[in-house]
Amino acid sequence: MTQILQRTVLFADLRGSTALYETLGNTEATTVVTRSVALISQIVSTSGGVVVKTLGDGLMAVFADSVSAVVAADEMHDSLDRIVPPSGQRSVPVLKLQVGLAHGEVVEMSGDCFGDAVNVAARLLDHAGDNETLATASVVAGLSSDMRERCRSLDKVQLRGRVEPVHVYLIEGRRFGDTAATAYGELLPQAEPEGIRLVWLDLNRVYAGPSLPVVLGRSPQVTYCIDDSRVSRSHARIDWHGGAFQLTDLSYNGTYVRFSTGSEIVSLRRGTCTLHGSGLIGLGATLTDPTAPCVRFEVLKFADTQPQDAL
Template sequence: MTQIRERTVLFADLRGSTALFETLGNAEATSVVTHTVGVIAQAVDECNGQLIKTLGDGLMAVFEGPADGVKSAIRMHEMLERVVARGKQRGASPGLRGLKLQVALARGEVVEMGGDCFGDAVNVAARLIDHAGDNETLITAEVLNGLTAARKNRFRSLDRIAVRGRVEPVHVYVYDQPMQQGDAAATQFGEVVPAVEPDGIRLVWQDLDRVFDTASMPIVLGRSVQATYCITDGRVSRSHARIDWHAGTFSLTDLSYNGTFVRFGPLGEILSLKRGNCTLHGSGVIGLGGPPMDNDSPTVRFEVLHFSDTEPLSLTGPRSRG
């Protein structure tokens, strides 16, 4: 029987499973991934949702209302944290300890048919996963509108993001979580609290020289023509990395499978994000898919700007506002 209903659609994707297959072998890795997906799937039942299907290292579920969907997403992250924590206590492989979760939710009319669901909300939620960083939950404005004021305050706007296969951009929000202790490694070279908030950021790749102010955030760097900063190189993912403006700083989040690498200054150490994030400050280079010194990897130069300063000195070339 075919039915059309208003639903909140959730997609969850477990990242890092490839490393498990490399370290544990196919049989054991399959068992670990299947068990982990089964654990996070319990959050669907707990929050009155319906599990539509599992997708190898992910799942799809639907909920009557946005609140239950968001609550389920939060529970999934908590459950994965417990799985990883138990693994650390028992000396599990680095692959298991490195598992991360991305969750995306959208809301709209859904066609329910043969135990599956179809529709624009399904497509949007599935594609939003590409824009999520490690342990992030992304939602659309339609989901946000169905939340209580207290829950809404836990989300911050990423503004409108172009989603693959959709003409109109989607207004996306990210769930703000306190920094975990494990995040320190991703910010050890880059976490600097500036005395004065910056006004913009300049990005230079070949002849593509653009300046973005804080109102232009987020910036998606990627190969897709819909990316904010399009890098037409086959080694770059469609949505490779994202620059956000939050709490007075620019934050770079890796969204790719091959990683994003940052070097601050001409002689700084290389910071490997690998689905992590860091704060951008000063000037430096961003390697997409490989370290900046790797000639095979496209490299974007960046400079965090204070428009009250004189002309920036570290980058050359004409300036144009983005």
């Protein structure tokens, strides 16, 4: 029977399985991936959702409301650490989880679901970094006030195959207080964002506080627009997380970083690195290519720029 219902659609994708197969071999890697998918499937069920189908290294599920879907996504991220290779090896590559959430009208037919919300949730995985949950504005609107406080707007994002951009939010991990624990158990207050300067040609901007995160890309809708055909519409994102600026690659052609203090080029393929000091960010082409679209960055410490009292 065909039904038209309002549902929150969840797509979850495990990344890093290729490296697992290379390190562990087919048998053990298959066991790890299978256990991981089974675990997140179980979480869907215990959170009140329904698994529509598994998709290789991930799954698609639907929930009656946004709160249940976000609770499930949180539990997926928290529980993935329980998966340990059968051999007990700890030096093997770690699986990363990306989650996309969209809410809207879906058509349920023959055990499957169709509709714009399904397509949008699936496309959000293209823009999610490691261990991140991205959600549409319609999902955020259905959350409780304390959950909405964890949602940071990434502004409108152009999704593959869709004409109109979609307002996307990053749902931060669950916070259990306003302080952060150190390795020694002491608690420190959360640091306020510093500033970061980005320079490409004559486009010189400084971002901090409410203006974060910053999305770099070719689309006019992104925060920092770079008009070059090698740059994806939403190519990379800079966040303030854990007391540091984090650069996440969202593209198909890759993002490259070289710090002023060294000559090594860090290659990001759907990965993340911490930005410190100053250096160069190459978008869509390695920094060894002199024609590569290249953004200069500088992490600013505003405290150092404040006037000091005379001694």
